[in-house]
Amino acid sequence: MKVDQAKRLKQLEQENARLKRLVGELHLEKAVLTDVARGNF
Numbered sequence: 001m002k003v004d005q006a007k008r009l010k011q012l013e014q015e016n017a018r019l020k021r022l023v024g025e026l027h028l029e030k031a032v033l034t035d036v037a038r039g040n041f
Contacts, residue, residue, distance in 0.1 A: 001009075
């Protein structure tokens with residue numbers, strides 16, 4: 001693997017981790033809003 005490919009891979013892994021955190025946060029927000037809408041709070 002070339003140096004530029006390794007750097008790009010690291011960037012993509014960091015972006016993937018960031019996006020996974022965002023998805024997790026959005027899933028939690030959706031669950032909370034669903035519970036509030038149903039009156040389960």
